[in-house]
Amino acid sequence: xxxxxxxxxxxxxxxxxxxxxxxxxxxxxxxxxxxxxxxxxxxxxxxxxxxxxxxxxxxxxxxxxxxxxxxxxxxxxxxxxxxxxxxxxxxxxxxxxxxxxxxxxxxxxxxxxxxxxxxxxxxxxxxxxxxxxxxxxxxxx
Amino acid sequence: xxxxxxxxxxxxxxxxxxxxxxxxxxxxxxxxxxxxxxxxxxxxxxxxxxxxxxxxxxxxxxx
Numbered sequence: 001x002x003x004x005x006x007x008x009x010x011x012x013x014x015x016x017x018x019x020x021x022x023x024x025x026x027x028x029x030x031x032x033x034x035x036x037x038x039x040x041x042x043x044x045x046x047x048x049x050x051x052x053x054x055x056x057x058x059x060x061x062x063x064x065x066x067x068x069x070x071x072x073x074x075x076x077x078x079x080x081x082x083x084x085x086x087x088x089x090x091x092x093x094x095x096x097x098x099x100x101x102x103x104x105x106x107x108x109x110x111x112x113x114x115x116x117x118x119x120x121x122x123x124x125x126x127x128x129x130x131x132x133x134x135x136x137x138x139x140x141x
Numbered sequence: 142x143x144x145x146x147x148x149x150x151x152x153x154x155x156x157x158x159x160x161x162x163x164x165x166x167x168x169x170x171x172x173x174x175x176x177x178x179x180x181x182x183x184x185x186x187x188x189x190x191x192x193x194x195x196x197x198x199x200x201x202x203x204x
Contacts, residue, residue, distance in 0.1 A: 002169040005176055006184035007157040105155020109179060113149055113157075116175055122147070132153035139146045 009105045011076060011083040013112055014055065020107035027062040031055050039075035039086060052077070052086055067096040068104075110134050145172060 011017045014030070021028050031037045036053035042060060054075030063069025074087035085101075110126075113136055117124050122138035129135060145163035152158075157180070161173050 002165050002188055003161040003173050004186045005159045007179050008181045009155045010180040102154040106151050106153055109151045109157055134151045136149045
């Protein structure tokens with residue numbers, strides 16, 4: 001081993017994020033390049049909440065089904081360097097949210113590593129460990 | 142390019158740990174550069190193998 005790195009995953013590639021949402025069975029609507037879709041809030045008119053324009057929108061029904069929402073759906077908006085999650089703060093406090101959001105980040109990273117590995121000509125093998133870790137081995141000869 | 146491999150572990154919290162095997166020196170940094178695009182790099186360390194000559198295969202024997 002000659003180099004060791006630790007990285008906090010950020011959503012930077014929209015195709016890998018869409019692939020991760022699909023893999024986890026989360027239905028979404030996504031905007032064309034340079035456009036937005038509307039993330040509707042069920043709190044409209046209350047507490048100054050308004051609908052949001054986002055790049056990817058997961059409606060309330062899909063968010064509830066995925067255990068990532070209760071009061072509202074959630075979305076992702078491009079902030080210039082990554083896709084930032086937009087969500088009602090009350091939903092972020094739900095007991096399932098943190099674990100589910102971690103699994104979404106894990107699947108995104110899995111998809112993005114595989115995409116980058118394909119571009120660079122690596123063969124990829126995967127091992128799922130008992131603690132839930134995904135171990136990928138990328139080989140090039 | 143020399144034969145090499147990368148191991149990438151992704152935790153259920155979505156954090157990554159990567160290691161490069163089978164290649165030393167600056168080539169190793171180039172090979173693992175793209176991994177930085179996956180997020181914020183919180184640790185980036187060279188191991189002892191980083192500095193070894195290309196034709197040297199180190200073995201540690203404990204007695």
